[in-house]
Amino acid sequence: MSSCFLFLVTVLIVLKVLDASAIDKSIEEIVQYSEDVDISIQYLLYTPDTPEQPCFLEPNPDALERCPFNSSYPMKILIFGFQEELSPDSAFILMKNKFLALYEYNVIIVNWKCCNQPPVILAAVNTQLVGYDLSQLIKYLEVNTGLDPENVHIIGQSYGAQVAGAAGRNTPNLGRITGLDPGAPLFSSIPVFTSLSYNDANFVDVIHTSNLTYGFGIYDPIGDVNFYPNGGARQPQCDPSNNKSQSYELMLRYRNCNHQSAPNFFLQSINTTECLFWSVNCDSYDDFLDGQCPPGSSLVNLMGLPAKKIPGLSPKSKFYQMAGNQFPYYLKNGYEPL
Numbered sequence: 001m002s003s004c005f006l007f008l009v010t011v012l013i014v015l016k017v018l019d020a021s022a023i024d025k026s027i028e029e030i031v032q033y034s035e036d037v038d039i040s041i042q043y044l045l046y047t048p049d050t051p052e053q054p055c056f057l058e059p060n061p062d063a064l065e066r067c068p069f070n071s072s073y074p075m076k077i078l079i080f081g082f083q084e085e086l087s088p089d090s091a092f093i094l095m096k097n098k099f100l101a102l103y104e105y106n107v108i109i110v111n112w113k114c115c116n117q118p119p120v121i122l123a124a125v126n127t128q129l130v131g132y133d134l135s136q137l138i139k140y141l142e143v144n145t146g147l148d149p150e151n152v153h154i155i156g157q158s159y160g161a162q163v164a165g166a167a168g169r170n171t172p173n174l175g176r177i178t179g180l181d182p183g184a185p186l187f188s189s190i191p192v193f194t195s196l197s198y199n200d201a202n203f204v205d206v207i208h209t210s211n212l213t214y215g216f217g218i219y220d221p222i223g224d225v226n227f228y229p230n231g232g233a234r235q236p237q238c239d240p241s242n243n244k245s246q247s248y249e250l251m252l253r254y255r256n257c258n259h260q261s262a263p264n265f266f267l268q269s270i271n272t273t274e275c276l277f278w279s280v281n282c283d284s285y286d287d288f289l290d291g292q293c294p295p296g297s298s299l300v301n302l303m304g305l306p307a308k309k310i311p312g313l314s315p316k317s318k319f320y321q322m323a324g325n326q327f328p329y330y331l332k333n334g335y336e337p338l
Helices: 003-018 027-032 061-066 091-102 120-145 159-169 240-244 248-269 285-289
Strands: 042-047 050-056 075-079 106-111 152-157 176-180 203-207 225-229 277-281 300-303 317-321
Touching: 042 091, 050 061, 050 091, 061 120, 075 091, 075 159, 091 106, 091 152, 091 248, 120 159, 152 159, 152 248, 159 176, 176 248, 203 248, 225 277, 225 300, 248 277, 248 300, 300 317
Parallel strands: 075 106, 075 152, 152 176, 176 203, 203 225, 225 317
Antiparallel strands: 042 050, 042 106, 277 300, 277 317
């Protein structure tokens, strides 16, 4: 299907969804106007036996016979964000490599480059379409391979986190979603679409590294646990002078740097023998900096892959820590300000 036709169909979907006295945020309303749209999503399956050569997984018997999918392995699903694409140095390719070097996982990278491009309104609509499509793949694997959705962990950055949320809302008993600085435009402040939230999986953890002043991420706590490295709005490895520059390119680079820090933090957390991002539960970053939440008397958690849902802790809880300004970003004691 041509990109021009896809663009026109998506515009019609946007107009249909928004042309209502009250916006219905259910994904079913979006999907029913797009049943015939070929959005050309690729599900790239990597396994310990095929760490470099992906198999194109689809919800059909031929793909299951062709692809080395092992339903006994836990599954990690990686989703990049707005305007991103796969390249050898992509954080998501590096995540895949590290996962398969250390663990026995099925790793799926969702290549949705077809649908993550500007304008923002179209990409936002497509997060819901792609998320729904992903949920159907998970359900197919559950029915035909015995995959347990509890063993599925979706990791999405920016608008990829919103794809993850849409998938989770349509997948009962999904195990975990990790949101890496979930994209804010049209999902926060004046939301048009339903954002990722703690209701979308059995456990939802979120790493916040920017807000709409210094980046493109949602700053409000939306997960079961919410991690705010360096306060969660801006990161020390990003040059703040760029945000005050007269150059739009430099300002955009600064905002992207903050926004893209979350995948880099998560990438480092995968090897738990080398990197532990200890974080402490606190009501605010100011309280954290003032020492009002000492580790000995406050709950602690680990940011990234080893994050845990803490029994009895209310959703939308906040955890703070200090991270370094250069690689490796973790500090031996993440509780104390730099």
